[in-house]
Amino acid sequence: MNTEQCPHIVVLGAGFGGLTFCQTFRHAEARITVIDRQNHHLFQPLLYQVATAGLSAPEIAQPIRSILSDQPNVRVLMDEVREIRLGERAVVLRDRPEPVGYDYLIIALGGVTTYFGHPEWEALAPGLKSLEDAVRIRRRVLLAFERAEMEPDPAVQRRLMTIVVVGGGPTGVELAGAFSELSRNVLRTDFRRIDPTRARVVLIEASPVVLSNFPKDLGENATQTLREMGVEVHTSAKVKALSEGRVELDTGEVIEAETVLWAAGVGANPLTRTLGVAVDRAGRIQAAPDCSLPGHPEAFAIGDLVSLVQEDGRPVPGVSPAAMQMARHVARLIEQDLASPGGVPAAERPPFRYWDKGSMATIGRSAAVAYLRDFHLTGMTAWFAWLLVHLLFLIGFRNKLAVFLQWTYSYFTYKRGARIISGVRPGPP
Amino acid sequence: MNTEQCPHIVVLGAGFGGLTFCQTFRHAEARITVIDRQNHHLFQPLLYQVATAGLSAPEIAQPIRSILSDQPNVRVLMDEVREIRLGERAVVLRDRPEPVGYDYLIIALGGVTTYFGHPEWEALAPGLKSLEDAVRIRRRVLLAFERAEMEPDPAVQRRLMTIVVVGGGPTGVELAGAFSELSRNVLRTDFRRIDPTRARVVLIEASPVVLSNFPKDLGENATQTLREMGVEVHTSAKVKALSEGRVELDTGEVIEAETVLWAAGVGANPLTRTLGVAVDRAGRIQAAPDCSLPGHPEAFAIGDLVSLVQEDGRPVPGVSPAAMQMARHVARLIEQDLASPGGVPAAERPPFRYWDKGSMATIGRSAAVAYLRDFHLTGMTAWFAWLLVHLLFLIGFRNKLAVFLQWTYSYFTYKRGARIISGVRPGPP
Numbered sequence: 001m002n003t004e005q006c007p008h009i010v011v012l013g014a015g016f017g018g019l020t021f022c023q024t025f026r027h028a029e030a031r032i033t034v035i036d037r038q039n040h041h042l043f044q045p046l047l048y049q050v051a052t053a054g055l056s057a058p059e060i061a062q063p064i065r066s067i068l069s070d071q072p073n074v075r076v077l078m079d080e081v082r083e084i085r086l087g088e089r090a091v092v093l094r095d096r097p098e099p100v101g102y103d104y105l106i107i108a109l110g111g112v113t114t115y116f117g118h119p120e121w122e123a124l125a126p127g128l129k130s131l132e133d134a135v136r137i138r139r140r141v142l143l144a145f146e147r148a149e150m151e152p153d154p155a156v157q158r159r160l161m162t163i164v165v166v167g168g169g170p171t172g173v174e175l176a177g178a179f180s181e182l183s184r185n186v187l188r189t190d191f192r193r194i195d196p197t198r199a200r201v202v203l204i205e206a207s208p209v210v211l212s213n214f215p216k217d218l219g220e221n222a223t224q225t226l227r228e229m230g231v232e233v234h235t236s237a238k239v240k241a242l243s244e245g246r247v248e249l250d251t252g253e254v255i256e257a258e259t260v261l262w263a264a265g266v267g268a269n270p271l272t273r274t275l276g277v278a279v280d281r282a283g284r285i286q287a288a289p290d291c292s293l294p295g296h297p298e299a300f301a302i303g304d305l306v307s308l309v310q311e312d313g314r315p316v317p318g319v320s321p322a323a324m325q326m327a328r329h330v331a332r333l334i335e336q337d338l339a340s341p342g343g344v345p346a347a348e349r350p351p352f353r354y355w356d357k358g359s360m361a362t363i364g365r366s367a368a369v370a371y372l373r374d375f376h377l378t379g380m381t382a383w384f385a386w387l388l389v390h391l392l393f394l395i396g397f398r399n400k401l402a403v404f405l406q407w408t409y410s411y412f413t414y415k416r417g418a419r420i421i422s423g424v425r426p427g428p429p
Numbered sequence: 430m431n432t433e434q435c436p437h438i439v440v441l442g443a444g445f446g447g448l449t450f451c452q453t454f455r456h457a458e459a460r461i462t463v464i465d466r467q468n469h470h471l472f473q474p475l476l477y478q479v480a481t482a483g484l485s486a487p488e489i490a491q492p493i494r495s496i497l498s499d500q501p502n503v504r505v506l507m508d509e510v511r512e513i514r515l516g517e518r519a520v521v522l523r524d525r526p527e528p529v530g531y532d533y534l535i536i537a538l539g540g541v542t543t544y545f546g547h548p549e550w551e552a553l554a555p556g557l558k559s560l561e562d563a564v565r566i567r568r569r570v571l572l573a574f575e576r577a578e579m580e581p582d583p584a585v586q587r588r589l590m591t592i593v594v595v596g597g598g599p600t601g602v603e604l605a606g607a608f609s610e611l612s613r614n615v616l617r618t619d620f621r622r623i624d625p626t627r628a629r630v631v632l633i634e635a636s637p638v639v640l641s642n643f644p645k646d647l648g649e650n651a652t653q654t655l656r657e658m659g660v661e662v663h664t665s666a667k668v669k670a671l672s673e674g675r676v677e678l679d680t681g682e683v684i685e686a687e688t689v690l691w692a693a694g695v696g697a698n699p700l701t702r703t704l705g706v707a708v709d710r711a712g713r714i715q716a717a718p719d720c721s722l723p724g725h726p727e728a729f730a731i732g733d734l735v736s737l738v739q740e741d742g743r744p745v746p747g748v749s750p751a752a753m754q755m756a757r758h759v760a761r762l763i764e765q766d767l768a769s770p771g772g773v774p775a776a777e778r779p780p781f782r783y784w785d786k787g788s789m790a791t792i793g794r795s796a797a798v799a800y801l802r803d804f805h806l807t808g809m810t811a812w813f814a815w816l817l818v819h820l821l822f823l824i825g826f827r828n829k830l831a832v833f834l835q836w837t838y839s840y841f842t843y844k845r846g847a848r849i850i851s852g853v854r855p856g857p858p
Contacts, residue, residue: 039571039850058485058847065619066848075621078575078850096579131849142468146507150525190494192504398838402831409827418487419495420560421468421507 006031007338010091010102012081014041014064017108017303017323019395022074023067025331027338031073033100035093037080039063042131043394045320046403048171050134051261052178053142053186054410056418057131059403062396081109084275086296104298104334107272107285108327111304111318114267114282121242125260128171137261141179142421144258145187148194155256161199162257164247166239167264168205169213170361173222175261176203177364180229185365185414202232202255204247206264209235211361211369213317218369221378225363239264266318268305280307289351291330297346300333302326308352316354326352362386365411435460436767439520439531441510443470443493446537446732446752448824451503452496454760456767460502462529464522466509468492471560472823474749475832477600479563480690481607482571482615483839485847486560488832491825510538513704515725533727533763536701536714537756540733540747543696543711553671554691557600566690570608571850573687574616577623584685590628591686593676595668596693597634598642599790602651604690605632606793609658614794614843631661631684633676635693638664640790640798642746647798650807654792668693695747697734709736718780720759726775729762731755737781745783755781791815794840 006029011018014036022032040061049055068074077100083092084107090099113127126133126140141163148160161183165176183199190196203210203226209219210226210233226233234249241248247255268283277293278286284307285293291306293299303323308316316322329352337343360370360382368382377385387407394400410416435458440447443465451461469490478484497503506529512521513536519528542556555562555569570592577589590612594605612628619625632639632655638648639655639662655662663678670677676684697712706722707715713736714722720735722728732752737745745751758781766772789799789811797811806814816836823829839845 039575039848056485056487058849061849063619063848065616066844069618072621076619077579078572079579095576143507146468147524150506150508187494189498190492190505192501398835398842398844401834401838405830405834406827409830413827415495415827419468419492420487420490 007103008033008101009104009106009334010035010100011106011108012036012084012091013108013110013303014038014076015044015108015110015303015323016320017110017327018106019064019067020324020327021106021108021302021331022071024328025334027335030334030338031075032071033075033077033102034064034068035077035079035081035091035100036064037078038130039065039078040131041067041395043399044129045390046394047128047131047134048174048178050131050418051128051137051175052182053138053416053419054178055403055406056420057135059399059406060394061131062399067395081271084271086275086277086293086299089298102298105300106327106330107293107299107301107305108303108323109269109271109305111266111268112270113262114265115262116265118242121239121262124242124244125166125262127262128175137259138418139421141182141259142419145183145191145194145196145199146421147258149191157194158200159245159256160258161194161196162202162255163199163259163261164202164204164255164257165261165263166204166247167262168203168207168210168233168235169263170211170359172203172205172263173210173226173361173363175263176201176231176233177226177229177362177367180226180231181364182416184230186416186419200232200257201230202234202257204234204237204239204249206238207235214359214361214369215371215376218371218376218378222361222363222369225367229364229367266304272301272305282307288346290333290346290349291326291352292333292346292349297349300330302330310354311351316352317356319359321357322354325354360386360389436532437462437530438533438535438763439464439529440535440537441465441513441520442537442539442732443467443505444473444537444539444732444752445749446539446756447535448493448496449753449756450535450537450731450760451500453757454763456764459763459767460504461500462504462506462531463493463497464506464508464510464520464529465493466507467559468494468507469560470496470824472828473558474819475823476557476560476563477603477607479560479847480557480566480604481611482567482845482848483607484832484835485849486564488828488835489823490560491828496824510700513700515704515706515722515728518727531727534729535756535759536722536728536730536734537732537752538698538700538734540695540697541699542691543694544691545694547671550668550671550691553673554595554689556691557604566688567847568850570611570688571848574612574620574623574625574628575850576687578620586623587629588674588685589687590623590625591631591684592628592688592690593631593633593684593686594690594692595633595676596691597632597636597639597662597664598692599640599788601632601634601692602639602655602790602792604692605630605655605660605662606658606791606796609655609660610793611845613659615845615848629661629686630659631663631686633663633666633668633678635667636664643788643790643798644800644805647800647805647807651790651792651798654796658793658796695733701730701734711736717775719762719775719778720755720781721762721775721778726778729759731759739783740780743783745781746785748788750786751783754783789815789818 043060080094187196211219285301358372362368370382472489509523616625640648714730787801791797799811
């Protein structure tokens with residue numbers, strides 16, 4: 001078989017969207033090339049647990065090659081996309097001299113943390129998108145406690161023991177809850193001079209309620225639970241200024257905090273702005289209803305970097321189930337296109353329809369919120385549902401088992417397994 | 430109780446020696462301060478498994494605070510030792526303005542990788558002493574395979590798929606065996622263009638046999654087993670020159686290799702040379718027979734940074750059981766000193782005696798060598814003994830369980846759980 005004559009599909013990004021495409025697309029002769037700058041697929045929903053020392057990095061990541069090793073028609077390249085040439089149907093990579101040509105293109109590069117016009121805040125308030133981000137946040141927080149233990153000045157000690165989380169969406173709520181538990185339960189007996197239970201965890205949200213995309217009663221439940229756990233929740237508040245160790249809110253309040261984490265803004269991968277297609281303010285591609293790029297029926301955008309309004313006028317949210325549903329939709333479209341002589345005219349393609357399965361966020365030990373249509377859960381029930389769903393969707397049997405055991409262990413012992421500060425000052429002495 | 434009047438013991442380093450001292454020293458009124466530049470104790474014997482993607486970093490590390498949290502008289506400082514002032518009985522730290530005074534000092538800072546007068550080789554051939562080293566080595570090897578998959582030139586491809594391990598002691602043997610298995614079993618089906626089973630793993634040892642500190646039959650068994658696993662073992666060979674991608678041996682042979690790892694030389698922490706006491710060529714302190722520093726009966730050196738010859742003329746080897754035995758010996762000496770009014774005169778202190786429990790090294794799946802006095806084990810039996818001993822000595826129930834499960838999983842599936850390349854090119858896109 002001359003593979004050069006087989007249709008070649010290039011998938012950019014091996015997140016939930018890209019990987020689901022590879023796993024569901026079926027065509028005997030098509031070749032797929034997946035390109036990702038990491039060697040691993042990352043299970044983003046559990047990333048906050050790496051940042052808060054509950055899990056270690058390899059437990060929520062799986063080598064892409066290993067996930068796809070039983071699909072001989074799939075080739076994996078670890079490389080970074082430099083340029084997408086829609087006109088030439090080719091992708092330029094960083095490490096490869098020749099552009100990679102394609103017959104179909106799936107752009108699934110995901111999102112990046114954005115700072116609402118303040119890119120200089122990135123160094124002061126890291127976001128949480130990659131394993132490196134998570135390990136860096138873990139290191140920063142654990143080191144701040146170590147320095148507090150050595151610090152004679154009570155004011156400096158208080159600053160070192162203050163963590164501010166900006167953004168009250170699911171990630172912000174999960175980070176604030178987990179840091180509160182880390183200081184109140186896990187670190188409680190480990191220091192001699194400081195009292196970790198007196199650490200301050202502050203959550204800042206611009207809307208009047210946290211989890212503003214959730215039904216109102218669940219947002220209120222989450223706010224209440226966080227406060228009971230000792231988290232200071234500031235709603236209807238925005239960050240006005242950020243400097244080293246200092247957060248100023250538009251309410252006038254100033255918080256001295258060694259650690260500031262950014263869970264507020266998500267924008268599309270900046271490559272979208274170079275494509276010559278319409279994008280929204282967050283840089284998301286304004287795709288056709290079938291997820292294809294206007295004027296390029298052979299190129300599709302799926303996941304967090306696409307802005308899609310459904311027939312009923314509701315936008316598709318930037319969540320992983322939407323990315324996976326789009327991937328399956330596009331896989332069916334391309335299969336049909338390849339099956340019909342001459343292809344399916346773009347106008348006849350069915351539009352993408354998002355099926356909202358609901359959403360969930362964990363707050364802490366035995367506390368979560370979840371909804372499925374009009375069915376709302378809180379507390380212990382929601383927490384068990386959260387654990388179960390995340391274990392089911394985590395890729396790889398070994399990871400499922402490892403995470404299940406870590407959780408069971410932490411539940412009964414109040415300890416956390418990944419309280420390791422690594423990556424600081426290598427070398428002797 | 431005025432703690433300032435209690436005897437204050439300062440322990441530098443929380444490796445096997447320092448930690449064992451804290452755990453075995455018993456005195457109602459003494460205070461102990463442990464100083465380490467990491468927040469975790471590292472289980473060094475399994476470090477090669479982190480480097481070869483078998484285990485993740487937190488599984489072989491445990492927070493020092495957490496290990497010692499039930500000992501209220503022990504204080505942990507995460508800091509780096511800058512200077513030891515034996516005359517003033519004080520230690521100067523990097524982050525703390527005031528020197529820390531002591532009544533007794535335990536120097537347990539361990540060893541560093543040395544390059545026999547070629548410090549410029551460090552960047553070309555990293556050693557394996559810390560979690561950072563291990564993760565860096567893992568990243569380097571996995572990235573070399575990724576690049577080989579993209580490389581059109583067969584000669585470059587071969588170089589990318591060659592790993593040279595310098596030094597045939599236990600660490601070198603374990604690294605070579607594990608890398609051979611990684612390429613032959615684990616990565617076998619994951620690539621489309623390269624064949625990982627054709628990767629070249631070369632082990633270079635200056636002595637005529639590997640594991641030269643082991644009984645001769647075990648060294649021969651290890652050499653034979655490595656060769657059966659496809660490792661090229663070069664004995665009686667030394668590295669003459671190193672440059673990027675190229676190793677030249679004194680036998681004249683030249684090996685083109687992307688990855689060169691250094692498991693050949695271990696020297697004492699360089700701080701030993703600043704103490705004004707006699708050190709040997711590797712910088713190890715020439716301590717008195719009781720492990721104290723000559724002229725300083727209140728200061729002791731234990732573990733890899735001490736050179737001690739026993740009464741029978743045999744030197745104490747630089748292995749973890751020796752460090753732990755020294756720690757217990759010194760703990761007893763200080764307890765006796767504190768118990769007798771005026772202290773025990775240095776000349777009356779009993780000398781340290783090393784009890785050689787034997788030694789073991791793993792080579793690969795179902796293959797290891799071990800000895801206890803005249804009792805020698807090889808193959809599957811030695812391998813099971815190795816697994817058991819390492820699980821028993823690993824600190825922390827959670828770590829024992831996690832490592833046991835990883836090993837069981839890898840044994841039955843031929844997969845490895847930590848094949849994650851992290852720490853490269855953070856940030857978008």
